[in-house]
Amino acid sequence: FSVQDDVGPGLIHWHPKGARIRCIIEDFWRKRHFRSGYEMLFTPHIGRAKLWETSGHLDFYRENMYSSMDIDGMEYFVKPMNCPFHIQVYRSKKYSYRELPLRWAELGTVYRYEKSGVLHGLLRVRGFTQDDAHIFCTPEQVEEEVQEAVVFALGMLRTFGFSDVSAYLSTRPEKAVGEEERWVQATSSLESALKSQGISYEVDQGGGAFYGPKIDLKIKDALNREWQMGTIQFDFNIPERFDLTFVGADGQEHRPYMVHRALLGSIERFFGILTEHYAGAFPVWLAPEQVRVIPLTEDQLEYAEEVDGALRASDIRTSVDRKSEKVGAKIRRAHNEKVPYM
Known part of the structure; x- marks a missing residue:
């Protein structure tokens, strides 16, 4: 990857x-989500100021947003978060309790203004892709949905080789929105999910956001450094602001529970952590190049190309070393480039 001066700091190329590994991660992510009952969304990169006023971002998050742009006399902002767009999809029709839960996910690129002094490689950037998901459910479905979200998050992290996972549960602060009964149920469901998975966790009393309690999942890399990955966050604010409802069994309108969930967080940051964790020697399923075909001399080059083609036909990531060098030099180069098989 690189950051180009002509484009701007914190904007990754x-x-x-790297792009190949990212594709592998994202393809795996999508397959796991479809298997777990999620549907995919794609949403715009910009939205009118009115959207960000209703969501509260202009009141509480504007210092992290890029400057507005004028389009046909209307004020627009590039999105710092995907949530308001998923809300718009929900608002596009009326839902019955029979249609819930809804599980929607998106690999959505967002843009946040970070001061130049805190930018750091892939770990702190200004434009990044967030693996966001939102779950809309009834009160009766909350506990099961949270349980499944925690299991899903842990399974995803362990698949990528992160088995040392710790959790932090943040509860209701003094100033909060939403009914106390909902806070109690939401917090209880989060704690129950953690206990059922046997995860050690710390409780941050009063440390939750004003709009809902949350779980933060953190991992340790090969150097024993802790990084935040997944988040499972209730939001009692946005459903109120956008007046989200569903029709219950009684024929009346009710407010759905909304759970924001990210498994990997920023794809850029996750890739940076993953690279450091494996020191560039990725497991075979993640390696950008799985096999290097090495002809002994130019006489074997044609056959090497046939082998390469056969491997590609089986979806194996491969290349041929066509350089006119000794075999030892070719093997050394493949080894230094951390190619698993030669």
Whole structure:
């Protein structure tokens, strides 16, 4: 990857090998989500100021948003978060309790203004792709949905090689929105999910956001450094602001529970942590190049190309070393480039 001065700080350019690993991560992410009952969304990169006023971002988050742009006399902002757009999809029709829960996910690119002094490689950037999901459910479905979200998050992290996961549960602060009964149920469901999975966790009393309690999942990398990954966050604010409802069994309108959930967080940051964790020697399923075909001499080059083609036909990521060098030099280069098989 690189950051180009002509484009701007904190804006990542993915090069071929990094882009290939990113594609592998994202393809795996989508398959796991479809298997777990999620549907995919794609949403715009910009939205009118009115959207961000209703969501509260202009009141509480504007210092982290890029400057507005004028389009046809209307004020627009690039999105710092995906949530308000998922809300718009929900508002596009009326839902019955029979249609809930809804599980919607998106690999959505967002833009947040970070001061130049805190930008750091892939770990702190200004434009990044967030693996966001939102779950809309009834009160009766809350506990099961949270339980499944925690299991899903842990399974995803462990698949990528992060088995040392700790959790932090943040509860209701003094100033909060939403009914106390909902806070109690939401917090209880989060704690119950953690206990059922046997995860050690710390409780941050009063440390939750004003709009809902949350779980933060953190991992330790190969150097024993802790990083925040997944988040499972209730939001009692946005459903109120956008007046979200569903029709219950009684024929009346009710407010759905909304759970915001991210498994990997920023794809850029996750890729940076993953690279450091494996020191560039990715497991075979993640390696950008799984096999290097090495002909002994130019006489074997044609056959090497046939082998390469056969491997590609089986979806194996491969290349041929066509350089006119000794075999030892070719093997050394493949080894230094951390290619698993030669």
